[in-house]
Amino acid sequence: MPAVTLRLAQGTPCWVSLMTDDLAGARAFYGELLDWSYTPGPTQLGAYVRAESGGAPVAGLGVAAVPGFPVQWTTYFAVDSADRTTQLVRECGGTVAVGPLQAERAGRLAIAADVSGAVFGLWQGEEHLGHEAGPEPGGPAWAELLTPDEEGAAVFYGAVLGRPVAPVGAGSALLVGGRPVAGIRRGAELRGHPPRWRVHFAVQDVELTARRAVALGGRVLVEPHDSGRGPVARLADPQGGHFSVLRAGLR
Structure with missing residues (x-):
């Protein structure tokens, strides 16, 4: 895969990061499951490494700065100005938990929550x-928001990221250059859990990956099944971080 040499267009999901209470365990699990290797990353928020697949950076893994903070994956959206976008988050009814702050020479980041409480990140590369x-x-492979208020979320992200949100299939999608880059849908399966952005990783074989996850100490939350984007499964790592796997080449 060619290296990214230009900042991704505003509103494009550009990074995913896991905050966990067991960095060594998470490194071992995802390294075996997704064939990741690791290099050091910025440490403003604590111990942090970048995961690479085939030599290309794909994700970050770090230690949660606040004890007891839920183990979870966060989706980051590319922005032209983290400072300006965080101001829009506040003006549109969201909250800003971290930043904006400088991550050494890598870029500028903020972590925020939308009007329903779903956590997401902003990245000015x-x-x-x-x-x-x-x-x-x-x-x-894909980012998808599960929320009890699809219409409110569509208005919020459209305003904050300056991109249109249009009906697609059973939900909505954030569009960049006319192309869906992230999904938004009403999450009936939340069942008391807070709204969240779901991270999907591409794999060659969804069923095999689900079995490997269990063998490595993880769990299968939703068995492999066919979806509008092809075979998918919902999994959890040994520390409790939820993620999905999607057959490679499908969105």
Whole structure:
């Protein structure tokens, strides 16, 4: 995969990051499951490494800065100005939990929550512009928001990111250059869980990956099944971080 040399267009999902209470365990699990290797990353928020697939950066893994913080994956969206976009988050009824702050020479980031409480990140890339693989195996393949208020979320993200949100299939999608880059849908399956952005990684074989996840100490939350984007399964790592796997080449 060619290296990313230009900042991704505003509103494009550009990075995913896991905050966990067991960085060594998470590194071992995802390294075996998705064939990741690791290099050091910025440490403003604590210990942090970048995961690579085939030599291309695909994700970040770090230690949660606040004890007891839920183990979870966060989707980051590319922005032209993290400072200006965080102001829009506040003006549109969201909250900003972290930043904007400088991540060494890599870029500028913020972590926020939308009007329903779903956490997401903003990334103004400088030396590090985002993931460089996907949807090839091991790379991020899709981002999808599950929310009890699809209409409110569509208005919020459209205003904050300055991109249109249009009906697509059973939900909505954020569009960049007329192309769907992230999904938004009403999450009936939340069942008392807070709204969240779901991270999907591409794999060659969804059923095999689900079995390997269990053998490595993880869990299958939703068995492999056919979806509008092809075979998919919902999994959890040994520390409780939820993620999905999607057959490579499908969005």
